Amino acid sequence: MKKNKLLAWILALLVCISLAGCGGAQTTEGVNTFRIGTTTSIDTLNPLSSYMQVGFEVFLLIYDPLVRYDENFESVGSLAESWTSSEDGLTWTFNLREGVIWHDGEPLTSDDVKFTYDLMMENGLGYMYSSYLTGISAIECPDEKTVVIKTEEPKANMLMNTTPILPQHIWSEIDTEELELYTNASPVGTGPFKFDSSSEGVIKLVKNDAYFGTVPAMDECVFVSYSNTDTMAQALSLGEIDGAFNIGYAQKKQLDADENVTLISGEIPGFTQIGVNVWTDPASKGNPLLKDKAIRQAIDCAIDKQKMIDMVYGGEGSVGTTLLNPGQFYHYEPTAEELRSYNIEKANARLDQAGYMDTDGDGIREASNGSKLEFSLITIADNSDEIKAGQLIVSDCEKIGIGIKNETMDDGALYDKIISGDFDLFIWGWGGDIDPSVILELLTTGQIGANNEPHFSNAEYDALFLEQATMMDEKERQAAVFEMQRIAYDEAPYIILLYDNNLQAIRSDRWTGFKQIPAETGLFFLNINFDNYINIKPIVE
């Protein structure tokens, strides 16, 4: 009896192994499938309530906005073929493309555009996209192919509005209360890819042959979620997947050595920063010494950011200065005089000059009232990179007579502390956007108690923020945005440690036609540009 069972097991195992031998990772014959590994899974297919990275990537391919970004991040028409704006900049007329149809065969009309925008603006839903709609006061549809958008003030980021347009004939059926929890199990859009299926961490899209733009060269695009980056890198080396993003630093060497894989490290919008409590309100529980910008600047100057990037972030990333990424049109590069590069002497001199001296010889400077320059630095407990960065900061600051005490806590607890102003310093990061308003708004007075973590308030900065949002001339807007970054850099409520990079790879032995967007510094995926998904084509043997 027992022998029989054992035999059955061995047989079963043999069958499996033989199956494995002939199976490989092929896909259906004649169909080319591009499989991309990611480290995050999708939360929901509803663009109104999704907030995960993969979600945006999928929505970018299924839905179309009025305008998209090209490879240089300039706005080009998508659903809109052309547009004009009135003399005063308050009325925009978008002419929609002819003959665009939804994946289910219904024609797209201007009502769909109005419906989508109204839905988001009236219900406050889809915060990832609805922020693009700020300032719109009315939308009119004089005919099926024309959308007229009115604003009260000129809207500088009107052509940065990449809100996906949803089909009215499907979404209007859903009760307002149900919208947020609607599963949207089978999304219908107008984009270059149609939704096929989503299960067990795998999302499958197929190309839309009826797409009005360039039809993708790949037949299918599949997103595969991995729970750990090690396995993902192995899967890429083995050819189980054709591309990947969010690759870990630890796997860089392995993939760099793999001749079948092209690995890039590209700049991802956003940064990792030290937030400093600069709240002037009596309710602030932070160390009041940090309200002196001399100390903030000295800390910035004392941190060896390049060493931090090399030691903690595997050399991936670039030294941080101002609020917007160096690759962007709106990035302000501090002048040689303003720049606070790593320089211990300069940092010490700055503190000496401001009157902070070590009078009792314990290695820590004191203010004139005797209070010591000792601060606590909070890092998030499960972020080992940031904890290591924190340790480097402690030893850097020691050299200029500033005592830093490291503290780790859960991100939820840190969030509560930040909101209530109960902290000195912390390390965290932000993700950015092409529209500079998104990051710039963080430090406006109106965001105190919400996203303005340092509780920074500067009247000139606030005024410029409102102004830049209405400047229709790019150059003029750039000048205002430059000035804002200059103020924020000088005041240093945020000490920007680094601009983060994302490691991404493609199997170049199987696929061709991909490029970094923008060239040299950019990424393959996770862009608001979808060119790689359209242009990547299989290498035919």
Place this chain on the structure above:
Amino acid sequence: MKKRSLIQKSIYAVITIFAVLVFNYLLFRVLPGDPLSMMMRNPKATPEMIEGMRQLFGLDQPWYVQLYLYFKNLLAGDLGMSFYFKQPVSSVIGARIMPTIIMVGLAEVVAIFAGIIIGLIAAWKRGTRIDVATLGFSLVTYSMPTFWLGMVIVVVFSVNLHLFPTSGILTPGMTYQTTGAMVADYIRHLILPTLTMSIVLIGEYALTMRNTLTDVLSEDYITTAKAKGFDNKYILRKHALPNAMLPMVTLIAINLGLVVGGTVQVETVFSWPGLGSLMYEALRARDYPLLQGVFLLVTVSVVVANFIADITYSYIDPRVKE
């Protein structure tokens, strides 16, 4: 007499589950931090939207109202709404339960059989090299870090031998011509996680089996049986094994209960879309309703498995019958 103890045991089981439920609920509320902070920490989120979210999930209510509503809904079979997936917790769990049951169920079966056989051989050949070798094997696998073992297995079987895929449940993007092809693909993906899981479990079973069997084999009645001239196999099967199985039953029952939740590491290494990886995702996203749902399931299965073990015990062990 027996009926009464059955009722008594059922009541204890219900009380245990209730206590764990309350404890779980309070545990998550005591944790610092706003459950929605993770979701809403975004430069594009406005305070109004965060407030809207809070209302949607009932987080604007005082904690005791939330607790009351939680139990009220629970009695109606409603486990609440997942913050992260924005779907009912029951349907999120429902979609993830089968992969775990299949993988861990299979691993348990393999581990139990292998463990019993290894333990049996070791006990029988006590003191020999075979005993030392099996004991060593059991101790090493028992104390092996699961995550590390999983990676080693991936490197050996996927990277070097190219026998099995590294992860997932089906080849991504594959369209299957027949159901058979799909099942075969499923099995190919199933083998490595199952292997890892069973290696982790074998040690415990083998050690327990060996130790209890060694005890039993030194009992007087075994000597008596030997004196009577029975052959070794007969003694082992009829006299030693039934008695040695008692602690095994308890162990198996407890482990079966843990089937549901004890797979976090294996499922993470192999990206196996089961309850273990769901638990991990829920924890990362601070998705309390979902976490509570998974914990409830784990609690109920452990309690029920123990309950069944208790009952079975009274059948297979005459001493407990009274």
